Amino acid sequence: xxxxxxxxxxxxxxxxxxxxxxxxxxxxxxxxxxxxxxxxxxxxxxxxxxxxxxxxxxxxxxxxxxxxxxxxxxxxxxxxxxxxxxxxxxxxxxxxxxxxxxxxxxxxxxxxxxxxxxxxxxxxxxxxxxxxxxxxxxxxxxx
DNA sequence: TAGGCCATCTGGTCCT
DNA sequence: AGGACCAGATGGCCTA
Numbered sequence: 001x002x003x004x005x006x007x008x009x010x011x012x013x014x015x016x017x018x019x020x021x022x023x024x025x026x027x028x029x030x031x032x033x034x035x036x037x038x039x040x041x042x043x044x045x046x047x048x049x050x051x052x053x054x055x056x057x058x059x060x061x062x063x064x065x066x067x068x069x070x071x072x073x074x075x076x077x078x079x080x081x082x083x084x085x086x087x088x089x090x091x092x093x094x095x096x097x098x099x100x101x102x103x104x105x106x107x108x109x110x111x112x113x114x115x116x117x118x119x120x121x122x123x124x125x126x127x128x129x130x131x132x133x134x135x136x137x138x139x140x141x142x143x
Numbered sequence: 144t145a146g147g148c149c150a151t152c153t154g155g156t157c158c159t
Numbered sequence: 160a161g162g163a164c165c166a167g168a169t170g171g172c173c174t175a
Contacts, residue, residue, distance in 0.1 A: 035162095040164090044151080048149095068148060
């Protein structure tokens, strides 16, 4: 947890001139501001929890460093679109492929998907799709 | 040291 | 009136 920036309200003073208000009003304003800050922190905490959940379900193979928020959203977008294409493509709409997909996304190795790291490129989602399809074909050949 | 990323504060707006 | 949400500003931390 990072240290919080010193706050005028958190330390008991207000950004606007305290002398321009009655002590009661000033106290009320300060109390409200502090409550609002606390709510905002909690809200951001919830948002970050959601980002962490998203990071867990999005491909991150080969990355020792966690994805930034922006990267996480980009990866999620590419990932969803790739999966959507796979599932809606009639040519690949069969049980073995789906079962294989389930297995792959549960436990396969990062090094099998090097191009997933290029999700932010224009061809990112196509790359993800191709990679998945290639792995499936290889799997079918060897079984 | 610069740049990227992030947490926090803050004021504005909208909604209940 | 008060809460939720948002965007801008600011400053800290980390890495190349």
